[in-house]
Amino acid sequence: MTFSREEHLWIPESDLEGMSVDTLAVRAGQIRTGQLEHSDAIFPTSSFVYGSAAQAAARFGGEEPGNIYSRFTNPTVQAFEARIAAMEGGEKAVATASGMAAILSTCMALLQSGDHVICSRGVFGTTNVLFQKYMARFGVETSFVSLTDLDAWRDAVRPQTRMLFIETPSNPLCEVADMAALSELSKANDALFVVDNCFCTPVLQRPLEQGADLIIHSATKYLDGQGRCVGGVVVGPAKYLDEIYGFLRSAGPTMSPFNAWVFQKGLETLPIRMRAHCNNALELAEWLEGQPAVAKVYYAGLESHPQHELAKKQQDGFGGVLSFQVQGGREEAWRFIDATRMISITANLGDVKTTITHPATTTHGRLSPEDKAKAGITENLIRLSVGIEAIDDLKIDLIRGFQALKD
Numbered sequence: 188m189t190f191s192r193e194e195h196l197w198i199p200e201s202d203l204e205g206m207s208v209d210t211l212a213v214r215a216g217q218i219r220t221g222q223l224e225h226s227d228a229i230f231p232t233s234s235f236v237y238g239s240a241a242q243a244a245a246r247f248g249g250e251e252p253g254n255i256y257s258r259f260t261n262p263t264v265q266a267f268e269a270r271i272a273a274m275e276g277g278e279k280a281v282a283t284a285s286g287m288a289a290i291l292s293t294c295m296a297l298l299q300s301g302d303h304v305i306c307s308r309g310v311f312g313t314t315n316v317l318f319q320k321y322m323a324r325f326g327v328e329t330s331f332v333s334l335t336d337l338d339a340w341r342d343a344v345r346p347q348t349r350m351l352f353i354e355t356p357s358n359p360l361c362e363v364a365d366m367a368a369l370s371e372l373s374k375a376n377d378a379l380f381v382v383d384n385c386f387c388t389p390v391l392q393r394p395l396e397q398g399a400d401l402i403i404h405s406a407t408k409y410l411d412g413q414g415r416c417v418g419g420v421v422v423g424p425a426k427y428l429d430e431i432y433g434f435l436r437s438a439g440p441t442m443s444p445f446n447a448w449v450f451q452k453g454l455e456t457l458p459i460r461m462r463a464h465c466n467n468a469l470e471l472a473e474w475l476e477g478q479p480a481v482a483k484v485y486y487a488g489l490e491s492h493p494q495h496e497l498a499k500k501q502q503d504g505f506g507g508v509l510s511f512q513v514q515g516g517r518e519e520a521w522r523f524i525d526a527t528r529m530i531s532i533t534a535n536l537g538d539v540k541t542t543i544t545h546p547a548t549t550t551h552g553r554l555s556p557e558d559k560a561k562a563g564i565t566e567n568l569i570r571l572s573v574g575i576e577a578i579d580d581l582k583i584d585l586i587r588g589f590q591a592l593k594d
């Protein structure tokens with residue numbers, strides 16, 4: 188490929204080979220227009236024009252590559268897709284309107300009536316609803332099993348099993364799946380192994396390198412990291428991504444150019460943000476473990492965590508989400524949460540601002556008491572998505588919670 192500084196539009200893919208995720212985050216997938224702008228351009232346009240009727244015909248006929256309509260392709264969206272694909276080490280990426288649209292599009296493109304899915308029990312609540320309520324209506328049945336119980340995964344396999352779906356680490360208890368083992372199981376049964384990599388991002392974990400077939404992201408979380416917009420993406424080999432793209436083009440849950448631009452800029456700071464999240468979360472987890480009013484802390488960075496060694500092997504960091512139980516029940520958990528003043532009471536996560544949540548009555552409130560018990564969502568459990576504020580200021584705010592438990 189010839190490449191001159193004067194006419195560069197894309198950094199050639201061959202140059203990106205072997206670069207670290209830190210470099211790819213700021214350099215991969217950039218488009219430059221004739222203005223030679225330094226930052227990434229944004230193309231907020233629904234359609235594209237042609238030089239002639241013949242060119243329009245060639246574009247529609249597929250003989251000439253190029254943009255037609257932003258439900259199909261848009262340069263800003265493609266730039267975001269190229270960047271995240273490079274960071275995850277995937278051949279292709281397809282951006283979607285939300286994380287849920289990424290999961291839906293994957294299922295619609297790659298499953299059919301009669302297929303069976305095995306999903307880990309602790310997944311994002313809406314993912315659970317999508318499988319149990321909607322996919323079931325179209326003849327796709329889902330079994331839910333414990334993320335860490337390999338025998339349960341093996342027992343759940345049926346001749347019709349076509350997909351294994353997990354999140355690792357899990358929300359909110361930070362359980363860690365053995366991706367190599369699940370990848371082996373999926374291959375032995377000709378099923379797809381899909382990993383929702385929302386919690387780790389490619390900075391801390393690259394599931395394709397560990398045997399996953401497809402990666403899902405809610406870009407809404409860490410990829411943006413500043414709570415600005417909702418989006419999603421699927422990453423993996425072209426043989427699957429082309430099918431998913433085909434569904435998206437027909438069904439329409441595509442990402443807007445504006446959102447793609449925000450996510451593209453978000454990726455640039457993702458590596459330094461993730462390290463700051465990890466450092467703060469580990470320090471808080473260790474500090475919380477030493478508090479008399481804390482019954483238990485769940486964080487894979489702690490040596491007390493049952494999958495600590497596995498997390499060390501699979502991940503380049505332990506992430507920004509942790510949870511802990513206070514002594515008592517719902518009343519004590521709520522009193523603790525309400526006593527904080529800086530930390531945001533919200534169910535969102537992955538933000539530079541620290542957020543605090545009571546899973547039993549919010550994110551996991553729809554679960555039946557039995558399912559809550561199975562998933563370990565107790566009334567005294569509090570989840571923190573640790574942001575990048577100064578650690579001492581976070582401790583000062585959490586001490587307000589501990590003080591409220593004494594009063």
Ligand SMILES: *Cc1c(COP(=O)(O)O)cnc(C)c1O
Pocket residue numbers: 285286287288311313314354358383385386404405406407408417418419
């Ligand atoms: C938020 C979230 C989703 C859904 O993403 P949206 O962008 O809200 O549609 C999926 N998986 C995980 C792990 C999430 O945290």
